[in-house]
Amino acid sequence: MSEKKESEANEYGAAPRSDLSLRGVQVFQGWLDGDEQSALVAALREVIRAAPLFSPMTPYGRPMRVRMTSAGRYGWYSDRKGYRYERSHPSGVAWPPIPPQVLRIWAGVTGLARMPDCCLVNFYDAKARMGMHQDRDETDYSYPVVSVSLGDDALFRVGNTTRGGKTESLWLKSGDVLVMGGEARLIYHGIDRVRPGSSTLLPNGGRINLTLRVVD
Numbered sequence: 255m256s257e258k259k260e261s262e263a264n265e266y267g268a269a270p271r272s273d274l275s276l277r278g279v280q281v282f283q284g285w286l287d288g289d290e291q292s293a294l295v296a297a298l299r300e301v302i303r304a305a306p307l308f309s310p311m312t313p314y315g316r317p318m319r320v321r322m323t324s325a326g327r328y329g330w331y332s333d334r335k336g337y338r339y340e341r342s343h344p345s346g347v348a349w350p351p352i353p354p355q356v357l358r359i360w361a362g363v364t365g366l367a368r369m370p371d372c373c374l375v376n377f378y379d380a381k382a383r384m385g386m387h388q389d390r391d392e393t394d395y396s397y398p399v400v401s402v403s404l405g406d407d408a409l410f411r412v413g414n415t416t417r418g419g420k421t422e423s424l425w426l427k428s429g430d431v432l433v434m435g436g437e438a439r440l441i442y443h444g445i446d447r448v449r450p451g452s453s454t455l456l457p458n459g460g461r462i463n464l465t466l467r468v469v470d
């Protein structure tokens with residue numbers, strides 16, 4: 255962590271203010287430097303080895319374009335029965351623990367003592383996208399959602415707290431961290447597309463997004 259980050263983020267005190275805010279979504283551009291990003295990718299390789307990526311079905315019966323897995327007490331899951339959290343990977347193994355590097359990001363940007371229960375790992379290949387949605391499968395919306403971008407740039411779109419209406423977009427780069435909290439906790443958001451080849455962090459390209467949430 256840089257000196258700046260440490261002085262801004264109290265251990266379990268006030269959260270730092272981001273330089274950029276998009277409709278209440280706080281954007282910490284370049285929160286992770288190159289070495290921190292590489293260390294994070296190495297830790298995520300271990301997570302994916304223990305709990306391989308899979309393509310969940312949407313409740314509407316189509317496989318999701320983004321491949322995913324989770325770390326933590328809970329993993330996010332979806333099938334015909336709907337969106338929810340599960341205690342184990344579809345193979346039956348427990349989700350691996352959330353890597354300490356990930357918890358440090360959460361603590362740094364939120365200032366919270368409470369740690370997240372779930373680190374959802376989304377992998378986007380060149381064609382993957384994620385439609386506009388709210389993150390609302392959790393019990394307590396007073397906890398923020400933290401999102402970390404690694405690898406290729408992604409066009410993030412943010413709307414409103416109800417479906418539809420005008421939207422705004424922003425290209426997220428590797429090392430950027432978003433916080434969706436307060437008024438923006440239930441804001442609609444999605445990923446329109448990734449820009450293949452825009453980052454060299456992942457040797458085979460693509461984008462990883464981590465979404466950290468307190469579940470219950």
Ligand SMILES: O=C(O)CCC(=O)C(=O)O
Nearest residue numbers: 374376389401445463465
């Ligand atoms: O990939 C992203 O940046 C967003 C992911 C997301 O919104 C989610 O997994 O709920």
Ligand SMILES: [Mn+2]
Nearest residue numbers: 387388389443
């Ligand atoms: Mn989301």
